[in-house]
Amino acid sequence: MGILEVKDVNKRFGGLKALSDVNLSVQENTVHAIIGPxxxxxxxxxxxxxxxLIPDTGSVMFDGKSVLGRKPFEINQMGISRVFQTPEIFGNLTVMENMMIPLLAKRDGAYRLHAIESIDHEKDLVETAEQMLKDVNMIDKRNMHSASMSRGDKRRLEMAMCLVQNPKLLLLDEPTAGMARADTNNTIDLLKEIKATRDITIAIIEHDMHVVFSLADRITVLAQGTPLVEDLPENIKGHPKVQEAYLGEAH
Amino acid sequence: MLGLNKKDFSLLIVVAALAFFAPIILNIFPKDSALSFFNGGYPDLMQRFAIFGIFAIGFNILFGLTGYLSFGHAAFLGVGSYAAVWMFKLLSYNVVPAIILSVIVAALFSVVIGYVSLRRSGIYFSILTLAFAEMSYRLAYSVLTPLTNGETGLQVYTNDPQILKGDGPSVPHLFGLEMRARTELDIGPWEFTFPVGYYLCAVILVISFYIAIRIFRSPFGLTLRAIKSNQNRLRYTGMNPKPYMLTAFVISGMYAGLAGGLLAAMDPLAGAERMQWTASGEVVIMTILGGAGTLIGPILGAGTIKYLENVFSKMNEGLLHQWFSFLPDFMEDGVIWVVSKFTGEGWHLMLGALFMIVIIFLPGGLIEGGQRLMNAIGMGKKKDEQSNSAKSEPAE
Known part of the structure; x- marks a missing residue:
């Protein structure tokens, strides 16, 4: 049993069949990449x-519990953190304040009224946040307005905000999309380090083959809403079906 | 001090000092001088400064922190006033139960209105709150007349039960201390008035301000600012924005109810016009004019508007003739014709113009104006934590 089990998932948008009979099993403490045109x-x-989204049919089990019908914040509370394609951070807040929100969510749950205590008195949370910022080399930017940072730094911050929650599963949606080569390599290094130092499962959706092959333990190739193959990276590279899907000869 | 950092504490001291010495500061011009026209230190006006200051502080907790623009907050003010007058009618003229009930009733109202309105965001939220406030206003005039006394307004009659009155005073009082009591102080040509009612409002203003600072600096306040910044991220970070929004809405509704209760405590009357949309709009203007999202901005905005309202609506044509009499006749008439459109009854035109100027040139409100002034004369330090975290955004 993997930590994430997707079984026979179908999803239609009107006449378009977006997903048909998707089965996917992500094993604990692996990096699982999902690629496809x-x-x-x-x-x-x-x-x-x-x-x-809620699938039309099928089931999605995480850590033995179904996630279907749960709201995003509930799913996060179960231990899934996600990184968006374009970095989603709290642009109005400083880097440090950005880090405090996930920590508060982790400690206090989806809602808890702390209206009178001062945020400065949350020593434990501040320390944890500082440690995390050190880990991602952002401690010198702690008081910076996050909206004014470069895209690479925003991505780094978003990653840190997810990691500081110690999620069981980290979902990455094209984490290097639109990045310069240098930023992409930084992100790869960061992810490699995360993988090496933490017990964490990562599911990554990616276009960039360089990223996929330098990180993934297993790869699933998706084409036209169906998984074509699932295998080790070295077997995926030369797989005829994959080449077909990417070069469009299937049509 | 008091759980605040140094900077916030000094801000609190400044507000407390301003509130405490307002009767002196506002009557700075000697009684008989020509400038005494610009004095604002009489009880009725000072009470309005404090009360609308409280109203704006509360409104700012919702609008300044979360960016949700409510256009119906006057409904809570009106409801608070009605609740307070009912306490006068049923119990006694003591203001304590009246004020407490006005806060509770406003809280209940805001739970209901907030729960429904917060299902939408942006302009739809604003329209929903506006609709609710207009509904309350119309209801107060029609179906609910037994509760609100319709157009006459709710007031206390001699045959009301007032079961706890005994031989207590027949005007609003705080355990026997009458609200309209005052001490006058004459120093040379200066005349100062220290009204009891004003000082009650001022003490409550300072407490309200203190609570607002605590909220701004709390994890709750941080979460509200995160909601303004990026609700999507917040949801995927494991927090549910809805209950946080509702809490902010109810807290600001309670501030409005408190202000309404105090209005009734100063003058035991309540009318439906307090709930009209213009009254809701006024608090929006106060907050933005002062600086939405800043701590002290709303108080400044409320004070500025109430003061200008007082000064400009007092300027009648007779007074203008007196002022412009130095001009040749043909010019005098022309100038007065123009100026009179902006004064007296037409002072809203002045307010509108002022508001536009501030929005266009000082989107951060008077606070931004102050900061720029400080920078210009070289007194301002570099942008520090306070101005960063309380950084104001243009109205949404």
Whole structure:
């Protein structure tokens, strides 16, 4: 049993079959990449995992519990954190304040009224946040307004905000999309480090083959809403079906 | 001090000092001088400064922190006033139960209105709150006349039960201390008035301000700012924005109810016009004019508007003739014709113009104006934590 089990998931948008009979099993403490050409249903699948979409049929089990019908914040509380394609951070807040929100969510749950205590008195949370910022080399930016940072830094911050919650599963939606090569390599290094130092499962949706092959333990290839193959990276590279899907000869 | 950092504490001291010395500061011009026209230190006006300051502080907790623009907050003010007058009618003229009930009733109202309105965001939220406030206003005039006394307004009659009155005073009082009691102080040409009612409002203003600072600096306040910034991220970070929003809405509704209760405590009357949309709009203007999202901005905005309202609506044509008499006749008439459109009855035109100027040139409100002024004369330090975290955004 994997930590994430997707069984026979179907999703239709009107006449379009976005996902058909998707089965996926992500094993604990592995990096599992989901690749596929545009329109393969990667994002739809991800949205079904985080509660943004509900599949028409099938089941999604995380850590032995179904995530179907749960709201995004409930799914996060179960231990899934996600990184968006374009970094989603709290632009109005400083880097440190950005880090405090996930920590508060982790400690206090989806809602708890702390209206009078001062945020400065949350020593434990501040320490944890500082440690995390050190880990991602952002401690010198702690008082910076997050909206004014570079895209690479925003991505780094978003990653840190997810990691500081110690999620069981980290979902990455094209984490290097639109990044310069140098930023992409930084992100790869960061992810490698995360993988090496933490007990964490990562599911990654990615276009960039360089990223996929330098990180993934297992790869699922999705095409036209169906998984074509699931295998080790070295077997995926030369797989005829994959080449077909990417070069469009299937049509 | 008091759980605040140094900067916030000094801000609190400034507000407390301003509130405490307002009767002196506002009557700075000697009684008989020509400038005494600009004095604002009489009880009725000072009470309005404090009361609308409280109203704006509360409104700012919702609008300034979360960015949700409510256009119906006057409904809570009106409801608070009605509740307070009912306490006068049923119990006694003591203001304590009246004020407490006005806060409770406003809280109940805001739970209901907030729960429904917060199902939408942005302009739809604003329209829903506006609709609710207009509904309350119309209901107060029609179906609910037994509770609100319709157009006459709710007031206390001699045959009301007032079961706890005994031989207590027949005007609002705080355990026997009458609200309209005052001490006058004459120093040379200066004349100062220290009204009891004002000081009650001022003490409550300072307490309200203190609570607002605590909220701004709390994890709850941080979460509200995160809601303004990016609700999507917040949801995927494991927090449910809805109950946080509702809490903020109810807290600001309670502040409005408190203000309404105090209005009734100063003058035991309540009318439906307090709930009209113009009254809701006024608090929006106060908050933005002062600086939405800043701590002290709303108080400044409320004070500025109430003061200007007082000064400009007092300027009648006779007074203008007196002022412009130095001009040749043909010019005098022309100038007065123009100026009179902006004064007296037409002072809203002045308010509108002022509001536009502030929005266009000082989107951060008077606070931003102050900061720029400080920077210009070289007194301002570099942008520090306070101005960063309380950074104001243009109205949404």
């Amino acid at each position: 545009n329109g393969a249903g990667k994002s739809t699948l991800l949205n079904c995992l985080v509660g943004k």
